[in-house]
Amino acid sequence: MTQSSAAGARPDTDAILERVRFNADGLMPAIIQQHDTREVLMLGYMDAEALRRTLTEGRVTFWSRSRQEYWRKGDTSGxxxxxxxxxxxxxxxxxxxxxxxxxxxxxxxxRSCFDADALSPVVGEAPTL
Incomplete structure (x- = not known):
């Protein structure tokens, strides 16, 4: 994965937003992953403004579908x-x-939204070539 901007530089958010395909509700899923361990932490939703804030402010902002408002992870929980x-x-x-x-x-x-409800699927085996 390439970094979207150099340290301190602002990404061209308008150009990025032109490439995004939002769903019929104007949202896109955002998978949140710990950068060094690659642990998948959560999934949230962003509209264009939440994406713009995330790309330009350095903190992740989501659109809450239930509360119909923006929320930034950590503002109330730390x-x-x-x-x-x-x-x-x-x-x-x-x-x-x-x-x-x-x-x-x-x-x-x-730590992760995927910690509590582990499933037990059948494990597939890739064919040997």
């Missing part, structure tokens, strides 16, 4: 997410944000 890198997927409809996570990422207090 468990903040500091942006390290960001990338769009090949279709431009999903964002991956690598962060430095301070404290828990999940509202339940767990």
């Amino acid at each position: 468990h903040a997410q500091y942006v390290r890198q960001a990338a769009l997927d090949c279709d431009g409809d999903t964002l991956l944000v690598e962060v430095e996570q301070i404290g828990a990422a999940c509202h339940t207090g767990d």
Whole structure:
């Protein structure tokens, strides 16, 4: 993944927003990942303004579908997410944000939103060539 801007430089957010394919509700999923361990921490949703704030402020901002308002991880909990890198997927409809996570990422207090409900799927085996 390439860094979207040099340290201290502002990304061309208008050009980035032109490449994004938001869904019918004007949102896109954003996968949040710890930058050094690659641990998947959570998934949130962003509209154009939340994405703009995330890319230009250095902190992750989401759009709350339930509260219909912007929220920035850590403003009330202290468990903040500091942006390290960001990338769009090949279709431009999903964002991956690598962060430095301070404290828990999940509202339940767990490090990751994927810690509590591990499933037991059948493990597939790749064919040997």
